[in-house]
């Protein structure tokens with residue numbers, strides 16, 4: 399479910415965001431995509447938060463789609479452990495029929511579950527809209543990760559923009575978020 403403060407920001411940025419959606423099953427997905435797009439334009443968010451002043455709650459790490467590893471498995475947050483993955487066909491059930499998807503990839507719409515091939519190809523979003531990437535997205539592989547369990551990005555944002563962010567800096571090695579960056 400989209401957190402209230404994010405829904406409120408969506409309302410500010412995209413007042414008509416869901417009005418034309420006639421596919422209720424994917425309302426949550428479209429909301430999530432809106433959130434991803436929204437947070438890619440962080441300057442805009444900060445401007446809105448500043449304009450709202452102290453009446454606006456601070457942004458927490460759900461804004462980055464932070465996911466604790468639940469369950470704590472080696473391939474958490476990868477397509478190989480997402481129930482929308484069709485492993486035998488190398489496809490994702492919400493992408494198009496020609497969009498190849500591999501087990502070691504990921505996207506912002508990940509949901510833990512057992513992949514299965516007998517699914518419809520819904521062509522609901524493009525890989526780009528979903529933030530599809532082909533790398534290992536967990537904190538343990540991120541350049542911001544400070545062992546054993548600190549996120550340098552969240553720490554830095556809290557430090558430099560304490561009026562905007564209040565991010566829990568303690569993270570799990572197998573967690574993931576949209577701020578992930580390669581170590582190379």
Ligand code: SF4
Nearest residue numbers: 477480483490505508
């Ligand atoms: S692309 Fe996203 S939704 Fe599709 S299988 Fe991979 S993680 Fe799941």
Ligand code: SF4
Nearest residue numbers: 537540543549575577
């Ligand atoms: S260490 Fe990287 S992936 Fe993990 S929460 Fe921080 S920025 Fe996100």
